[in-house]
Amino acid sequence: MPSRLRFGDDDFLRCRFAVSPIWETQEAVRTLKRPDRHGYHVPWLRRIRDAATTLDLTPLWLLMPRRGHSPDWLGPPPIGPAATFEEEIAAVRASDPEAAREDTAQSLACTPGALESEHGRAWLADPARMVRELADAMEEAWRVLVEPEWHRLRALLEADVAYHSRRLAEVGLGTLLPELDRRLSWDGRTLTLALGIEYVRDLGGQGLVLMPSVFSWPEVITGFEPPWQPTVVYPARGIAGLWTEPGARTPEPLVRLLGRNRATVLAALDEPATTTALAHRLALAPSSVSAHLTVLREAGLLTARRYGHQVLYERTPLGMALTAGQPT
Structure with a gap:
């Protein structure tokens, strides 16, 4: 089919x-309940284990059937190519309660007993309150589960x-x-x-x-x-490499050639990244990372191009060859 x-x-x-922080938040919540999704995310799961115990995710999980409909109003398509979480959650909070009620009822019907549950009955009786409660739950999940790792x-x-x-x-x-x-x-x-x-x-x-x-x-x-x-x-x-610490992948010959921090910055660019993202991931000052990126670009090891309001840095073929330890 x-x-x-x-x-x-x-x-x-x-x-x-487009990229959507609220979508990643919804799917992070779903991943906690889905062992078949854990494969690549074990380091993240360990990192958030204690913090996740402070959350009551039961209401959100009730609207995430293993097979079936999840409410579009709570996990909508992105409202723009690079919207912030604050912009997206504001749109969720502005959802029409009656439309949200109909959408939620369709989702609850996919889980046996959900329509008659305490949450299900309360939501359908007072959809405006439902919108507030579920938006609050989504925002709390963002703060605890996703926002600390959002740069990465x-x-x-x-x-x-x-x-x-x-x-x-x-x-x-x-x-x-x-x-x-x-x-x-x-x-x-x-x-x-x-x-x-x-x-x-x-x-x-x-x-x-x-x-x-x-x-x-x-x-x-x-x-x-x-x-x-x-x-x-x-x-x-x-x-596959999302949760790997870049410093652990830095070849020692590259360290001897470029110095520890500059080599680590170059090795971290398996995928294009911004100065801010690299600084957060490598626990270095943004000014220091920016200086290293400038030198690496001037040496022909990186290119830089604009994406929206940000600049993405990417290895050149020479940079790729050096990090792989291969001759050009």
Whole structure:
């Protein structure tokens, strides 16, 4: 039972990439309940173990059936290409209570007994209160589970967007879409997703948002109902190295050549990253990282290019060869 997204002429002009902190928060909460998602995230799970015990995630988990509908209003498609969590949670808090009630009832129906549970009855009786309570729960989950690691997560997600944007320019949309995940196929007008669920939607001129995700791994997700923006969520590139400390991967010959900190900065750029993200990940002062990046770029080991309001640094072929210990 495949899912199909059908493109019209205008939809090809309205495809874009986006990153969503509220989506990562929702999926981080879901991951805590899903051992099949733990593989790459064991270091993160250890890190947040004690803090997570301070959260009551039961209300959010009630709306995350193993198979079935999760409320679109609580985990909506991104409102912009680089929206902040504060912007996204404000949009959630502004949800129409009656629309949220209908969406939530559909989700509760996917879990036996949920409609009759204490939470289910209270939410459906007072949807305005439901919106406040669930938005508060999502914001608390963000503060505890995701915000402390957001620099690292955002760097990986933005690196994925940068890579696939470049591939889009090189090969076009029809070739790019199947490259995002093996479960995606393209026939010129229809994107087919082999997800084991049946879902068909005409994009209707809204285009398509392509969103990499860390915590959604290993799943590809779609199915947002109108009026929500059609969106495909796919596993981000580079998740396997996400929680590895960069300093542990710095080759000693590179340290002798460049010095410890400069070599560590170069070795940390397995994927493009910003100065702020690198400084946070490496526990170095941003000014120090910026100085190292400038020297490495002037030496021909890095390139820099702008992505929105930020500058992403990426290794050149020479930089890649040095970190791999291979001759150019």
